[in-house]
Structure formats: structure tokens, C-alpha cells
Amino acid sequence: MGRELDKLDREIVEKLSPDARVSNRQIADELGVTEGTVRARVKRMEEQKQIRITAVTNIDRFRDAALAYIWVEVERSDQTRAIAEALAEVPELGFVGVMLGRSDILAITMVKNTEHLARFVHSNISTIPGVRRTESSLGVNFLKHDYRMARIVG
Template sequence: MAKKLLDEQDRNILDGLAKDARISNRKIAADLGITEGTVRSRIKRMENEGQVRITAMTNIARLRNPTLAYIWVEVERSAQCDDVAKQLAEVPEIGFVGKMLGRFDILAITLVQDNAELARFLHSKITGLSGVRRTECSLGVNFVKHDYRMSRIVDA
């Protein structure tokens, strides 16, 4: 079965869910002038096709000592980028892995409590991976804006 591309109606439904994932299908339908069944079936299709996943997200501003660690990874050879990214994606503590353009090949993001925990994590989980040439870290210490809607799928 071919996956359907997200259309304007799908994006409007996702906009409603991005603001509040607990919003009822009835409320979304009323806001958009469509039926509740249409909203329900479109959400179900998008979930089944892997286009959207509805989940709870931790508000990092509410954690006691939140420190987001941005781990920039340079691979030994560009041909190893996919393999290293897959290895990083399998590490449970890492919440984001992306292949990048620029100075580094990969960005991995994790949440740590302090620098000592970050050092232990890097040495035990990252630097020993096959294909990793070097890493550099940046720590997020003051979050001016964190818009959870940025996590939604954007159909180009």
C-alpha cells in the first residue's frame, strides 16, 4: 500500500495536535469544519503509515538540573557516516541523531545531570564506536525558547 503524502487537511490536524496532543477529535473537527470521523481516520492513517507518532514529551524546563548535551561527531571516513549514525541511534540515552552538513558529520543529543556524567557517557558509549574519529560537546544551559511543535513532521 502506497503511503499518502500529508495534505493541507492532515497538516491542519497536526497543528491542532501539536498545540495540545490531548485535544479531542471533536474539538479539532469543530475548529476545522470537518467531521470527527474524518479527523479520527486521518490520525489513524498517519499513525499506521509512520507519518506521525503521538507521545508525551518531558518539559526539560521542569527538570531539576537539565543539561542538554549536544555531541558533535566526526567520522573517520564519510562512507562510515550512516553506520555510525545507526550505532548512535541504538544508544538508549540519546534522544536525537542527525546527519549534518558542515564541520561535523553527526549531531547526537542527550540529557545529562553534570559534566562528570557527560564525560562518563562519552567514554563509555560514544568514543569507542567504530568509525568515530573525534567528538566535541556543547552544553545547553539556558533555554530561551523550546517549541515542542518543532518535533512534528513537516511535509515538504
């Protein structure tokens, strides 16, 4: 297991969050450290799976698709983890999380329309043993979508 992120690590992540294409040299200049320090820390954080640098889809640009939130209730609480892991294997799901509250699991995907959502849920989620029921909703207008949602707090 890797070490926890220190203050400098968190500052580097904060600089990368709005645009991961920013150069190590620019980050180093802004933080008052060497470019090698930034490069080494980014490499370590990636190797230890503390960060992942990736492209993020801008959902505002999809005119023919909607973001679908699929809330899943399981039959028994001891099945939650296994069902969540099974859902995480479904390639179309971009997010799967175990939740506290009314539902046990939340899964998020993109769909073309309500018919597409219904087919997807019935063929990919309801068929998993232990799924008691699902409830779905579609996101229609997004007033704020912060791509840095996963930034480190603290």
C-alpha cells in the same frame, strides 16, 4: 509507502501539535469536517508512521540535569550512516541526526554534570569504530523551546 499529507492532514497535525490531547470532535468542529474524518486521518497517519502522538519532556523542569550536544566526526564519510545507526541504538540518546557542516553527526542527551558527560562520551560514543573525534557542549539556559519543532512546513 503512504500517501503524502494533504492540506487537511496538515491542519489536523497543526491542531494536535500544541496539545495532542485535544479531542477529535474539537478538531472536527474547528476544521468544519466530521469527527470520523479526523479519527480516520489520525489513525492513517499513525499507521503510516507520518505522525507519532507522544508525551514530550519539559526540559525547563529538570533542575539536576543539562542538555548535552555531542558533535561527532567520523573517519570516512562512507561510515557516517552506520555510525549514526549505532548511536541511534544507544537508549540515553534522545536525538541522533546526520548533519551538514563541521561535524558529521549530532547526538543529544541529558546529563547530570560534566563528569557524567565525559563518562558517557568515552564509554558510549568514542568506542564506536570509525568515530574520529567528538566535541560536546552543554545547554544552560533555554530562551525558547518549541515542542512543535517537527511541525510540517509548507
